Amino acid sequence: MTRYAIEIEDLHVYIGSKHILKGVNLRIPQSAITVILGPSGSGKSTLLRTINRLIELNPEARVRGRVRVLGIDVYSADPYEVRRMIGMVFQVPNPFPHMSIFDNVAIAAKINGVARKREELEKVVRWALEKAMLWDEVKDRLRDPPTKLSGGQQQRLCLARAIAMRPRVLLLDEPTANIDVYNTVKIENALKSLVNELGITIVLVTHMPQQALRIGDYIAVMYDGRIVEFGPVDQVSLNPRSEITRRLLRGEIG
Amino acid sequence: MSLRRKLIDRAFVAVIALLSAVGIAPLFYILTTVAIRGAEAIARVGLWRFLTSIPPAPGTHGLGGIGPALAGTLILTALSTLIGVPISIGVALLVVEFPNLFVSRAVRALSKTFMEIPTILLSMLVYTLLVVPMHTPSAIAGALALSLVMIPYTTTYLETYLESVPPIYREAGYAIGMTKAGVALRVVMGIARKGVLLGIVMGVARALGETAPLLFTAGGSHYAYPTSLTGPVDSITLLIFDFAMTPYTNLIQVAWGAALVLVAMYLAIFLAIKLLVKEVRT
Numbered sequence: 001m002t003r004y005a006i007e008i009e010d011l012h013v014y015i016g017s018k019h020i021l022k023g024v025n026l027r028i029p030q031s032a033i034t035v036i037l038g039p040s041g042s043g044k045s046t047l048l049r050t051i052n053r054l055i056e057l058n059p060e061a062r063v064r065g066r067v068r069v070l071g072i073d074v075y076s077a078d079p080y081e082v083r084r085m086i087g088m089v090f091q092v093p094n095p096f097p098h099m100s101i102f103d104n105v106a107i108a109a110k111i112n113g114v115a116r117k118r119e120e121l122e123k124v125v126r127w128a129l130e131k132a133m134l135w136d137e138v139k140d141r142l143r144d145p146p147t148k149l150s151g152g153q154q155q156r157l158c159l160a161r162a163i164a165m166r167p168r169v170l171l172l173d174e175p176t177a178n179i180d181v182y183n184t185v186k187i188e189n190a191l192k193s194l195v196n197e198l199g200i201t202i203v204l205v206t207h208m209p210q211q212a213l214r215i216g217d218y219i220a221v222m223y224d225g226r227i228v229e230f231g232p233v234d235q236v237s238l239n240p241r242s243e244i245t246r247r248l249l250r251g252e253i254g
Numbered sequence: 255m256s257l258r259r260k261l262i263d264r265a266f267v268a269v270i271a272l273l274s275a276v277g278i279a280p281l282f283y284i285l286t287t288v289a290i291r292g293a294e295a296i297a298r299v300g301l302w303r304f305l306t307s308i309p310p311a312p313g314t315h316g317l318g319g320i321g322p323a324l325a326g327t328l329i330l331t332a333l334s335t336l337i338g339v340p341i342s343i344g345v346a347l348l349v350v351e352f353p354n355l356f357v358s359r360a361v362r363a364l365s366k367t368f369m370e371i372p373t374i375l376l377s378m379l380v381y382t383l384l385v386v387p388m389h390t391p392s393a394i395a396g397a398l399a400l401s402l403v404m405i406p407y408t409t410t411y412l413e414t415y416l417e418s419v420p421p422i423y424r425e426a427g428y429a430i431g432m433t434k435a436g437v438a439l440r441v442v443m444g445i446a447r448k449g450v451l452l453g454i455v456m457g458v459a460r461a462l463g464e465t466a467p468l469l470f471t472a473g474g475s476h477y478a479y480p481t482s483l484t485g486p487v488d489s490i491t492l493l494i495f496d497f498a499m500t501p502y503t504n505l506i507q508v509a510w511g512a513a514l515v516l517v518a519m520y521l522a523i524f525l526a527i528k529l530l531v532k533e534v535r536t
Contacts (some may be wrong), residue, residue, distance in 0.1 A: 054428060057421075059354050084431035098444040098534040107440070108430040147535045158426070165430055242510040 005030040005169055006051060007202035011065030013046050015058060020046045022225035028218070031199040033191060035119070035212040035233075038222030039253050046204040047090075047222065048171050052086040053079045053201070056202060069169055086113050087162030091174040093154035095146035095161070104157055105129060109164040124164055125185040132160035133186045152183025159190060170194065172204040176211065188215045194246050212236055221245045258433045266420070292514025295507040305515070307476050309497070309508050317504055320512045326393070327462065327478060327516075330472065333397035334457035334461045337405040339454050343443075345405070345451075348411035351438045369406040373466040376402045381470035391473025393480060395485040399467035400502045410459030415449025416442055455527050459520055465491040490516050 006028040013021040024064050028034045043101055049055040050063055053074060074082050082150060095104045105125045105225050109115045117123045120148040124140075132155040138149070155175060167250055172191070176184040183208040190217060194200045212219050212233070219236040221229040222243060229242040240246045247253050267386050296304045299317045307319035345365060349358045368376075384395040419442050427437035443450060474480060474488035476496065490512050497509035 054425060057428060059427065079501055080433055081427060086429075089423060090422060090429075093424055094426045096426065096441060096444070098447065111431050111436070125389060145535070156334040161426075161430060217412065 003030045004028060006210050007066075007069055008047075008050075009066040010069075011047075011050060011063070011067065011068055013043075013048075013050060013055065013064075014062045016060045020225055021050070024225070024227055026204055026220055026227050026230060027138065028201065028220075030201050031195055032036065033202040033204060033215055033216040034220060035214045036169070036205045036222055037209060037216075037248060038207065039248070040207055042222045043225045044207075044222050045173050048088075048173050048205050051169075051171060051211070052072040052083050052088060053066035054088070061117070065172045078202040084165065085167055086169045086171060087165050087167035087175070088171045089155070089158050089162055089175045092175050093151055093158055093178070095149075095154050095157045097147050097148075099158060100143050101146050101149070104146055105160050105164045107118060108161045109166075112165045114164060114166050117243065120228060125160075128160040128164035129157075131163045131190060133190045133197075134160055150183075152179040155179055155183065156190070159187060163194070169203070171199045172202065174205055174207070177206075182212075191215060202230045207254055209251070209254075221248060256296050261425060267498070271349070285486035288358065288510065288517055291507070291510035292317055293494075293510075293515075295511035296514065304511055305389040306437055309310055309493070310504050311477075312505065313499060315504060317511075320476075320490060320493060320508060320515065322474065323488040323490045323512065324515065325478055326396075326472065326474050326480055327490045328491055329393050329483070330396050330400060330468070331458060331462050333393060333483070334400035335454075335458050336419075337397060338408060338457060338461070340531045342405050342408035342412060342454070343450070347438050347443075350413055350416040351434060351442070356435045356461040357493050365406045365409050368402065368509055369410070373387060373399075374466060374469065377467045380467070385471055385473075391471055391486045393472070393485070395482045395489060396489070397470035399471045400461040403467050404461045404462055407460050408453050409454030411456050412450055415446045417483045418449070419445045419522070443499055445534050447529045451527055451531050455523055460522060463516065464518060465489075465495050470490055474516050487509060 006026075006029040008024055008026045010019055011024040012019070014056050024047060036047065038044050044081060044085065046055065050067055051074070055061045055063060056079065062073065069082065069086065072082070081230065096107070099107065101124055103149060105128050106121045109124045110127070115121045126135060129138060134153060136179060138157075141148070146154055159175070175235065176187055188211070191202055191204070195202055204215070216233045218231065219229075220227050221236065221242060223244045229236060229240065229245045236245060244253070264271050268463050295317060299307070299319060304317075304319040305324055306321045309318045310316050310323055345361055346357075349362050352358050378397040380395050380402070386397060388395070411492075423441050423445060424437055429440040432440065448469075467493065468489055472487050472489055472492065474486040476488050476493050480487040494509045494516075497505040500506065
């Protein structure tokens with residue numbers, strides 16, 4: 001029997017007067033990669049941001065419905081506690097530009113109580129950078145600012161920062177939309193090993209069907225604020241039930 | 255046709271250049287005059303003596319220096335920075351990070367209003383609030399009046415710099431579990447650190463050069479060093495104001511020297527910031 005890390009029930013989101021999510025129901029299996037696939041403007045990023053309550057940074061956003069992460073009702077819990085068990089990587093790489101490469105990773109570990117002492121921190125930072133497949137490239141320049149890294153390296157640094165929190169769930173919002181193939185492959189491999197070795201639950205948003213097929217264990221297809229199809233990747237790709245899924249996979253919408 | 259266009263273009267450039275020159279000339283004239291006349295005055299007694307000794311009594315000969323006024327200015331500036339900077343940072347963070355709170359909107363409106371109040375009225379306000387109950391003008395009263403000038407000014411600068419930090423970094427902070435305070439202090443302030451320091455320095459510089467807020471509040475003598483924070487102090491600006499109005503040529507010369515010292519203090523502060531604080535590249 002599949003166990004679910006995230007359960008979303010009848011979720012509506014309004015931003016100002018716009019109805020963005022129109023009753024989303026979705027159960028995301030534990031220790032697997034679930035890809036949310038959909039054209040731009042379908043509400044994928046909004047859905048992702050409701051899971052860790054980052055949506056609330058927008059003062060115009062209103063959320064109705066239920067989100068449970070690992071059994072915890074997200075909207076009646078402390079938002080900071082919720083965010084501490086959920087890592088997130090964004091579309092635009094956003095390492096803190098005023099901190100060193102080392103501190104970018106260390107601060108996430110510190111805030112979440114993963115490590116405090118210097119030696120512990122050094123261990124966690126190295127471990128997280130290795131998991132993000134960045135260690136070899138930065139081990140001799142940990143004191144440098146992240147702005148000296150390439151865009152793809154910066155994104156892997158952001159992944160390392162999220163990993164250093166030791167999250168149970170990892171959310172990624174189009175993490176490879178702005179980077180090259182080499183870095184995309186590295187990130188995808190890193191994500192697979194996070195699931196296999198650490199049992200992390202990953203939710204990845206993308207508008208690229210190829211990526212969904214490459215790394216997804218499950219695919220949720222989103223269109224106009226609703227989930228139109230959900231299932232294991234083979235089932236969705238070989239036997240799509242929804243016409244929208246078929247058109248998305250053929251590249252007719254995106 | 256093409257010749258006509260060329261001529262119009264030339265004429266236009268010439269007019270712009272002329273207007274710029276007209277605009278800059280007075281500033282240039284003032285600065286060079288201050289530099290020349292000030293240097294003349296300071297050279298006659300020597301820099302150290304000018305900075306540390308007492309000015310000549312009216313009607314006597316010789317130059318002396320601006321010791322008490324300089325001491326007063328240093329005390330007033332330090333004290334008003336101590337009062338004004340923490341408040342400015344707090345207000346700017348409140349207004350930028352919590353823009354929807356009623357308090358934030360009220361504070362923002364109040365800050366803008368204070369900016370428009372003539373500084374002489376701020377001096378009178380502090381006179382009523384502090385000088386009258388204390389029965390004496392004082393360094394504290396002067397510093398409070400200066401900080402009232404500084405706070406809205408610095409706050410506006412800080413707001414601009416804090417607001418310029420891209421939202422993606424705030425999101426990153428919240429996503430790793432930072433609290434609002436954590437994001438404000440460790441992320442936003444960190445990224446905007448050069449701007450924050452610049453804003454603070456602009457405020458300090460503003461306080462350094464103000465005269466009107468001190469008229470009813472500082473009340474010190476040009477001839478006596480300050481003895482306590484609750485007693486009267488002098489300032490360079492008050493000294494320039496007084497001495498420039500006297501008929502005595504030696505006092506007027508001291509005023510020129512004092513003006514140069516003030517300009518040099520400005521320059522030193524801005525140069526230090528320029529050299530010491532590294533900008534965060536995003």
